[in-house]
Amino acid sequence: MSAELAEPASKIELPAGVGGGGEIPTFDVHLRVRRYNPEVSEEATWDDFHLTMYGTDRVLDALHKVKWETDGTLSFRRSCAHGVCGSDAMRINGRNRLACKTLLKDLDTSKPITVEPIKGLPVEKDLIVDMEPFFQSFREVMPFLVNKGHEPTRERLQSAEDRERFDDTTKCILCAACTSSCPVFWTDGQYFGPAAIVNAHRFIFDSRDDAGDMRLEILNDKEGVWRCRTTFNCSEACPRGIQVTQAIAEVKQAILSRKI
Amino acid sequence: MPTKPAGTLYRGREGMWSWVGHRITGVVIFFFLLVHVLDTSLVRVSPEAYTAVIGAYKNPLMALGETGLVAAIVFHAFNGLRIIAVDFWKKGAKYQRQMLWAVLGLWLVTMVAFSIRHLSLALGGH
Amino acid sequence: MSATIESPRSGRIAPQYRRHGGSKGNFEMIAWLFMRLSGVVLVVLIFGHLFVNLMVGEGIHAIDFGFVAGKWADPFWQFWDLAMLWLAMLHGTNGVRTIINDYAEKDSTRRWLKTVLYSATVVIIVLGTLVIFTFDPCPVVDGVPLPGGFCPA
Amino acid sequence: MQVHKYDVVIVGAGGAGMRAAIESGQRARTAVLTKLYPTRSHTGAAQGGMCAALANVEEDNWEWHTFDTVKGGDYLVDQDAAEVMAKEAIDAVLDLEKMGLPFNRTPEGRIDQRRFGGHTRDHGKAPVRRACYAADRTGHMILQTLYQNCVKHNVEFYNEYYVLDLLTVEEDAVREDGTPYKQKRVAGVVSYDLASGELHVFQAKSVVFASGGAGKVFKTTSNAHTLTGDGMGIAFRRGIPLEDMEFFQFHPTGLAGLGILLSEAARGEGAILRNSEGERFMERYAPTIKDLAPRDIVARSMANEVREGRGCGPNKDYVLLDLTHLEPAHIDAKLPDITEFARTYLGVEPYTEPVPVFPTAHYAMGGIPTNITTEVLQDNDTVVPGLYAAGEVACVSVHGSNRLGTNSLLDINVFGKRAGIAAAEYAKTADFVELPENPLAYTTELLDIARNGTGDEKVAVIRKELQDTMDANMQVFRTAETLNQVLRDIASFEERYRRINVQDKGKRFNLDLLEAVELGFLLELAKVMTVAALYREESRGGHFREDFPDRNDEKFMKHSMAYKDDHAPADGSAESIAGIRLATKPVVFTRYEPMVRKY
């Protein structure tokens, strides 16, 4: 430790309310969930649930409460419950969010909270969509390191600055919040989509990689980067705070400067 | 895929709505341009025909329409420049929102100036 | 008991999402670049056009055959309007092409709409170009100048 | 019935599963079955780092690493395995780098390394910088990099396929000494396709279990909702023993009520713990090193404060992690993740308010017993040919009674790789084992019981009660009394489990049904853990018995092995409780003699 810290006090006065006692604040929420089960009907419906929730609860907790206490058929994906696995991207009050990272108290609880599946991918049941087209686009951009030089016995060297160059796009958890928020992707689902471009970016700008040109060629496709209309929905939806539109712009420029 | 009821509208922010505006204004201008070339072509038919058609543009109602059209063009143009900045300026993406407010501000100023002059000319007559 | 069946959820893509063969060449890139370049130039051209036609002098009231003729007597304005015509039409056509690509659901509709679009574009560009170049400030029919003409005194 | 045939089937696509798949996929026809999309696996949640004695920043060597691992595990570590792991750690890290993992770099461009609890130079002389890391998301980068390489090598994934049963056959065999025994052999696995609700049989020459941990037996846990110990449960039900299940690591600083992990780095940077009276209580428990005492000691001290009524909050059930005396700039620079989690999830501003924390169940040291080639053992030394296990589901045992930080990401890479190679090599020479007659029978029945149940019990309610009793009685403090309480509770849960009612009767994405099946595994494992904990009348590493507070090498320097045995008499003796038979397995020593574990 550089700066020597003063030894903290052995005992301090805790501010009121921190030490304990009192009731846990609760509040009521009205959850509107878009339901769809092709085994029952081809028509989707809106289901309403009224719940009493606690201060630290997230939308995921509300969905769990419904599933565990009221309606076991409500289906949605989730795993880590703290925003690192990318399972539970869904549309909350009209915007793509991770249910496990959206606190109820940050939403306007005087109105119903709407929860819908992400847009543009085939809905399979309730909040579950078919992720295969999404992952297919990811796979198509060669999202892996290609190095043509011969393997060193130790690690390949990379300067801290070169490492920093692509740091932002390594944060992706493939949650699809970005791609399914993109108005261009909604139209016909052919667009590679921001997530695939983000993951191509991660390698194109990795100094150790030799296949950047091939990836740029892939994204120079008619369904590639040129379809992006800079609507910024992706950047705003990304739960990892990745500057997605910026990354797309960098890829566009890389293609241009290679061609010209 | 589920049919009815439709889901809600995606609640995009500045970026999405500016794009919607850009797209709509682009199409509007395009169709106007088609018509505008056609009517201008009348100068090849006869001076009278042209002057007659152009006369229609001078009608006060049309003056409002023209103002609307210019509003569309000005928005499309300024926002087009914003998009170009996002594409080519390093910090464009970061400041896209601020740039949109700048676009709207400039648009307002331009339109106020234009409307005063144009409407007073068009409606004032002589 | 069937022996091997395809692995159902790895690589099985709903048909409407399957991308059919990428485009060769750089057409989309060039179109994209063209939109930006033409956009910048169009700002100058269109704003100049609007300013001269609507803001200067008496504005729209001044516009009549004579006004146009006066302008096109000058090759500068001929070139100006010609550039504006071409750039705006190509820019607009490419823009609408993008929109058709986005929203047409079926390939056949797409082809249809684009045919209509391109035909319209060709007609308008050809027509406009002809008008600018073959424009006669003093049209004469049967030896008599048409009324409203802009004939040298 | 749908039957797929593969040389190798890998169950689980976390770090261990995908590391295995990369090796196996290039050598044999391989399928990876996973109940989650690979990138959703919980390996992605790991933050701190992965250690290897690269000596990039200071002198280090793998023997010191071995020693630290053995000592950290309170000498219950099999030392041959620890040697293998520490030695191969270096290649494991370099492999990942070559696959593209974006490690943080030193100014010279080498992989950077940092300190982590328990890792020392020269057998405990001073802390050493051994953990390789990628910002504060090393696990995420490992998971992504491995998935990327699976894509590169075209590994075949079956996503959202739940493996629910292991197909084995038994053959009569004779040991070298002439005693007859039943030799198990692997025929394949049975899997449930979540999307369609169909069962699929995967016939395979080798099966690798890499299905991760079982943290969901506890209420407060850093583990994902999906970590329900399926792999351990399946193996156990098929007669494979489970080793050292009493050892579960509790991390001191989980966000209170949520269990989300706040890295140990917080206390390293000067944060301290306080109780409801504002007192820095660690001064009482560990007067010299205070808040930086080992994980198990800190966790126990925290629990004791709460138990004695000095907990905070409305229910007085947590303590506080105080960072308010630190400079905000320092916090931002060193602890960005902590501040982010505390703000997002508790709405607490760590600059000015103390953060509510409580020990959180973190890591299962025990699991399916394997040897160092990752072959699964059906008893102390008989290998099940063709069956492999790696990662948190397995017990090699490199973690003994307490895992060192950063050793798990290492474990999954070293032994994942070994498992992939071994399974593929075995498949090259072996033949398919004939599937047992009616391979779906067991699974069909399992699902039917859950699906067609008409009782009035809810899965979520039983699960919650299970987790509550585990947190209350099986957590950092254990006594014979609390453990027996758990066993009584579990007995009643098991009875109620037979009367559950699953609401969703459909076939598509019936997660309701699978939660019921998962609860079955949780109950089974909770029971094994408790029985093993009851048997171990000593305190060692992550297992602390208040009624036996000392380590007892004489009696308990050995691994516990729990077998499912429906004929085990429920005579109340420690070795045999209602369906579980306990045995022991010797610990492998190579060069380090047990010493008192103190830092």
Ligand SMILES: Cc1cc2nc3c(=O)[nH]c(=O)nc-3n(C[C@H](O)[C@H](O)[C@H](O)COP(=O)(O)OP(=O)(O)OC[C@H]3O[C@@H](n4cnc5c(N)ncnc54)[C@H](O)[C@@H]3O)c2cc1C
């Ligand atoms: C918050 C947190 C932080 C951590 N930090 C560190 C650290 O800094 N350093 C360190 O070394 N360790 C750390 N660990 C521990 C380490 O991350 C894990 O032990 C390790 O990642 C486990 O990897 P795994 O491959 O065994 O399992 P997982 O990554 O959990 O993967 C399990 C896989 O099995 C599949 N699966 C499960 N059940 C079934 C089934 N029935 N059918 C089919 N598939 C199934 C799942 O889909 C998943 O793909 C941390 C753990 C946590 C929780």
Ligand code: HEM
């Ligand atoms: C005045 C100067 C203009 C500028 C600076 C400009 C700029 C742009 C730019 C940069 C784009 C690309 C948007 C994108 O890729 O997301 C665009 C699109 C478009 N422009 Fe223009 N433009 C101008 C004038 C015009 C004119 C005169 C027309 C009509 C003829 C027009 C019609 C369109 C159309 C239809 C689109 C497509 C919109 C879309 O895809 O959403 N523009 N414009």
Ligand code: SF4
């Ligand atoms: S870029 Fe962001 S939003 Fe898109 S998939 Fe990755 S993490 Fe999700």
Ligand code: F3S
């Ligand atoms: S939302 Fe879509 S249009 Fe571009 S900026 Fe993002 S990819």
Ligand code: FES
């Ligand atoms: S559950 Fe993992 S990101 Fe939300």
